Amino acid sequence: MNSSSGVNASSLKQMNKTTIIDALLNGSPLTKPEIAERTGLTFATVSNLLNELMTAGYVREAGYAKSGGGRKPLLYRLNPLSKVFFGVDVQVDQMVCVLMDIEGRLIVSSSVPFATSEGPHAAVALVCQQVREMLAARQLDISQVGGAGISTPGPVDGEAGIILSPPNMPGWRNVPFRQMVQEELQVPCMLEKDANAAAYGENRYGAGQRTEHMIYVMSDVGIGGGLIFNGHVYRGFLNDAGDIGHTIIDMEGPRCNCGGRGCVEAVASGIAIERSVLQATGVEMNLSSILAEAPDNANLSALVAKAGDGLGVAIASLCNALNPTMVILGGRLPIESELYFQHAQLTARQRMLPEFTHQIRIERAKLKGRSAAMGAAMLAYRLIH
């Protein structure tokens, strides 16, 4: 949000409720003065909003804190029995769904094959089917769902809930996906770019817990990313920050899908590796076979390692510019290939500013295929009003 733009009263109230829920998620139970101190809200605002959250069932009393003299103050915590939240991650070849409680516990998850070439209506039908099956398995009712977060390949207009024009997803131009799912499910929904959702998921539950400043790099068929600063997704001027794949690492490098030249995606992504294998060997191989065969094949392993080095160079530049606490590498390449991961992180360390080399942590994503779905579910807590 632009700092000079106005905020109407109801969205301000909703933001403040989210801030209180975040504070309770980060450390429960808390007294009202503790919540006020941690959120920067006034005691009166905390008191009013806590009452509303308690009436709605999201927050409950949790005994008394020790007295500092006078009456013992009441403690508050989230009520895990209040509502459940869905996270759905629509990927190019599968759909991952999670059901979570308000304290961030994973209740159940699923992963089903889905080809985005089947189109948006088929995707909506599958989302609804997954949601209903997961609820039925846990004997829950749709009225117990507080919200659903949907993660899809970007670019997206999160505010309007529209998937704009993701590459590799023909037929998905300007799709009002949030509204389509919301109308079908009859629960409040929000839409987020997959890399942002995954970054947030890793920040809250995965490798990046308790990390204020974090870069998430998703290296798979393409390369994307999400930035977390001060514990929040950083979106930038046009809401599209984090397009790490188009960090330029070689002015004379290969052409990139974006029309530019020498982007890290054109050098270090799955598509780039497939292309370099074809050029070097004359054999067409898909990424899965390349990764499977690379450990026993010197030619393939050299090409995978070189791609990892390319990613490392991009990471070094990003670290120098943004000085994060840590970098998390997700996506199939760093998760499935030890060689790619090691080259990416060693090259990043060699190329970044010396004062950062041993300070910035570089780790693999922990939630694997579930980072984005869990992050989306967590972002759906913002729908509580």
Ligand SMILES: [Zn+2]
């Ligand atoms: Zn590019």
